[in-house]
Amino acid sequence: MGKKIRVLIAKPGLDGHDRGARVIAQALRDAGMEVVYTGLRRTPEQVVSAALQEDVDVIGLSSLSGAHIGLFSRVAELLMEKKRTDILLLGGGIIPDKDREVLMAKGFDGIFTPGTTMKEIVTFIEENRGTAK
Amino acid sequence: MNKPDLLAQGIQAGDEQALARGLSVVENREEGWEALLERLYPESRRGFVLGVTGPPGGGKSTLVKRLVEEFRKEGVTVGVLAVDPTSPFSGGALLGDRTRMMDLAGKEGVFIRSMASRGALGGLNPGINDAVLLMEAFGSEVVIIETVGVGQAEIAITEVADMVVVVLVPGQGDEVQALKGGLLEIADLFVINKSDRGGAEELEIHLQWAVAGHEARLGRRPPIVKTAAIKGEGLGELCAGLREHRQRAAETALDEERSRRRADLALRAHLEERIGAAFLTPLLAAEEWHEAIERIARREISPGKSARRLLRKNFPDVWRCTRED
Ligand SMILES: Nc1nc2c(ncn2[C@@H]2O[C@H](COP(=O)(O)OP(=O)(O)OP(=O)(O)O)[C@@H](O)[C@H]2O)c(=O)[nH]1
Ligand SMILES: [Mg+2]
Numbered sequence: 001m002g003k004k005i006r007v008l009i010a011k012p013g014l015d016g017h018d019r020g021a022r023v024i025a026q027a028l029r030d031a032g033m034e035v036v037y038t039g040l041r042r043t044p045e046q047v048v049s050a051a052l053q054e055d056v057d058v059i060g061l062s063s064l065s066g067a068h069i070g071l072f073s074r075v076a077e078l079l080m081e082k083k084r085t086d087i088l089l090l091g092g093g094i095i096p097d098k099d100r101e102v103l104m105a106k107g108f109d110g111i112f113t114p115g116t117t118m119k120e121i122v123t124f125i126e127e128n129r130g131t132a133k
Numbered sequence: 134m135n136k137p138d139l140l141a142q143g144i145q146a147g148d149e150q151a152l153a154r155g156l157s158v159v160e161n162r163e164e165g166w167e168a169l170l171e172r173l174y175p176e177s178r179r180g181f182v183l184g185v186t187g188p189p190g191g192g193k194s195t196l197v198k199r200l201v202e203e204f205r206k207e208g209v210t211v212g213v214l215a216v217d218p219t220s221p222f223s224g225g226a227l228l229g230d231r232t233r234m235m236d237l238a239g240k241e242g243v244f245i246r247s248m249a250s251r252g253a254l255g256g257l258n259p260g261i262n263d264a265v266l267l268m269e270a271f272g273s274e275v276v277i278i279e280t281v282g283v284g285q286a287e288i289a290i291t292e293v294a295d296m297v298v299v300v301l302v303p304g305q306g307d308e309v310q311a312l313k314g315g316l317l318e319i320a321d322l323f324v325i326n327k328s329d330r331g332g333a334e335e336l337e338i339h340l341q342w343a344v345a346g347h348e349a350r351l352g353r354r355p356p357i358v359k360t361a362a363i364k365g366e367g368l369g370e371l372c373a374g375l376r377e378h379r380q381r382a383a384e385t386a387l388d389e390e391r392s393r394r395r396a397d398l399a400l401r402a403h404l405e406e407r408i409g410a411a412f413l414t415p416l417l418a419a420e421e422w423h424e425a426i427e428r429i430a431r432r433e434i435s436p437g438k439s440a441r442r443l444l445r446k447n448f449p450d451v452w453r454c455t456r457e458d
Binding site: 003006025031033035036038042047049050053 | 149150152153154156157161163219220222223224225226227228229231232235238239244245246247249
């Protein structure tokens with residue numbers, strides 16, 4: 001059977017649609033990963049609780065605007081509290097440079113903006129998962 | 134203490150992260166998986182295993198979420214195993230059942246795990262039995278397994294579950310198809326979900342006829358319950374149906390029969406896995422395997438004859454006992 005890379009994709013925050021998150025979930029599935037998709041309007045607490053029960057290697061948070069930096073940060077904090085910074089934490093969406101720096105300082109491992117190709121994301125996950133900080 | 138012992142102890146103490154890790158260990162057959170199962174087997178109490186199956190999009194996950202809420206009202210702890218198909222093309226999987234259950238995330242007494250079918254013949258993950266055992270050891274009094282009822286998955290579910298609920302939807306025209314596919318045989322109870330839409334009564338009448346027609350053969354007449362999972366309607370009746378079934382199963386020999394079926398499946402799965410690993414896996418990687426495939430594809434040799442030759446060459450003892458003459 002062997003180990004598959006497990007990823008949880010969530011879109012925190014109240015607004016918008018989840019088309020972008022769905023596209024990423026499907027692309028990661030097509031790259032051979034097992035993707036737990038949790039849909040829209042998730043609280044950071046729900047995201048982390050689900051990620052721990054699902055024993056994922058990667059959490060991907062999607063956002064349409066920079067408005068979710070607080071929610072993103074909270075996920076990083078909760079992972080720190082649970083001592084699970086071994087989980088690769090990624091953010092994607094329209095995220096301004098200054099927010100990127102804040103998030104990386106909070107414990108994010110990668111931030112992907114709309115210019116990033118799916119292939120780059122897949123390679124990043126394959127190369128960086130399981131590397132404990 | 135070694136890793137399996139630590140995990141086993143954590144699981145039995147109700148540590149969620151230990152269960153999460155343990156489920157991965159048995160699913161991936163990671164080092165120590167057998168020791169972990171050995172540790173947990175004798176000490177785990179048997180829970181009630183409820184299978185929920187039916188055609189895609191019928192509202193199974195929405196219904197499971199409602200059922201979990203009902204069980205929690207009574208203080209019953211629940212584990213959910215939500216199985217979605219592995220893509221035969223990439224080996225990956227999109228596990229989307231949680232989307233309908235996120236309100237349950239972080240709630241006490243509920244543990245939800247998504248599982249890919251991982252190419253198992255029966256459409257159920259080969260480790261499903263072991264996953265159920267881990268949840269029982271963790272203390273889940275009820276374990277709900279959600280699978281998509283297409284192909285063989287519905288047959289496999291009866292070998293794991295104590296009770297099978299088949300979820301159908303009115304007005305899709307596929308209900309007759311679904312019954313032909315074998316869902317009639319495996320159902321202990323039918324749910325007609327989305328009854329807030331039209332057509333539920335027609336489907337109910339149709340089902341009643343089908344069920345009555347098969348009563349003599351099946352030896353039972355599964356009840357039919359109408360629900361609207363999205364609004365939480367019909368849940369009381371459904372729960373009553375579950376209770377009735379459990380009571381009847383305990384009074385008759387059905388419980389023991391299901392226990393034996395589960396044991397049978399578990400034993401067979403473990404044997405097949407070991408036989409496959411010992412005999413087939415090395416052969417599948419061998420040069421002569423690829424040669425055989427080429428020749429069969431060119432129709433130079435039949436698959437049956439090719440199989441006999443491979444057996445004779447690699448496992449002469451097996452070959453000798455399978456010879457027809
Ligand atoms: N109108 C109506 N819609 C419902 C009801 N129950 C579920 N749905 C909707 O049906 C769709 C599918 O629901 P799910 O619970 O995901 O169905 P499922 O059977 O688990 O789907 P798969 O796991 O993908 O096979 C969702 O959009 C639900 O909101 C219901 O009682 N009435
Ligand atoms: Mg579902």
